[in-house]
Amino acid sequence: MTRRTATCRCGQLTAICTGEPVRVSVCHCRACQKRSGSAFAVQARWPHDQVELTGTFHEWTRVGESGKPATFRFCPTCGATLTFASASMPDFTAVPVGAFADPAFPPPRFSVYEESMQPWTSVAGEDVEHRD
Numbered sequence: 001m002t003r004r005t006a007t008c009r010c011g012q013l014t015a016i017c018t019g020e021p022v023r024v025s026v027c028h029c030r031a032c033q034k035r036s037g038s039a040f041a042v043q044a045r046w047p048h049d050q051v052e053l054t055g056t057f058h059e060w061t062r063v064g065e066s067g068k069p070a071t072f073r074f075c076p077t078c079g080a081t082l083t084f085a086s087a088s089m090p091d092f093t094a095v096p097v098g099a100f101a102d103p104a105f106p107p108p109r110f111s112v113y114e115e116s117m118q119p120w121t122s123v124a125g126e127d128v129e130h131r132d
Contacts, residue, residue: 006082006099008075013055013082015095017046022092025110028117029065035072035081036096039118042108043084045092053083064088065113 006015021044032041057073064070068087074080084094097105111123112131123130 004100004102004105006095007101008055008078008080008082008099010075010078010080012077013053013057013073013075013080015082015093015099016052016054017044017095018050018052019046021046021106023089023110024097024106024108025112026108026123027112028115028121029113030116031062031064032113033116033118036098039121040123042097043094044097044105045089045094047091048085048093051083051093051095057082 001019004017006017007013023045026040026042028040033039035041053073056076058076059071059073061069061071064086066088070084070086072081072084074082080099081096082099085092107125108123109127110129110131114130
């Protein structure tokens with residue numbers, strides 16, 4: 001079975017994800033732009049029981065553009081968000097794809113909140129489902 005390891009920037013916080021992600025998506029909402037420090041964020045989701053988090057983390061919860069709460073787990077040393085869970089997808093843990101530092105990671109299949117997309121970006125791929 002596939003095991004992937006994601007870490008925060010300083011390496012203190014680790015998420016080991018077992019199996020293939022059930023969803024890989026690009027989000028263009030303003031909150032994800034702020035969280036990632038980029039024009040969009042890319043995350044992969046697994047069932048909660050397939051993500052093992054080790055190390056010290058803090059949690060922060062906010063209500064997203066969906067109107068539902070999301071809880072973010074981040075490293076208290078370097079500040080990197082390593083996992084989050086949203087009431088929009090209550091049975092899954094999301095991990096930012098960049099935290100895996102794996103150029104062979106599966107590509108996104110969904111692009112969401114495209115109404116907030118920066119006009120100079122695009123998400124390519126014949127299998128990508130686009131949603132506002």
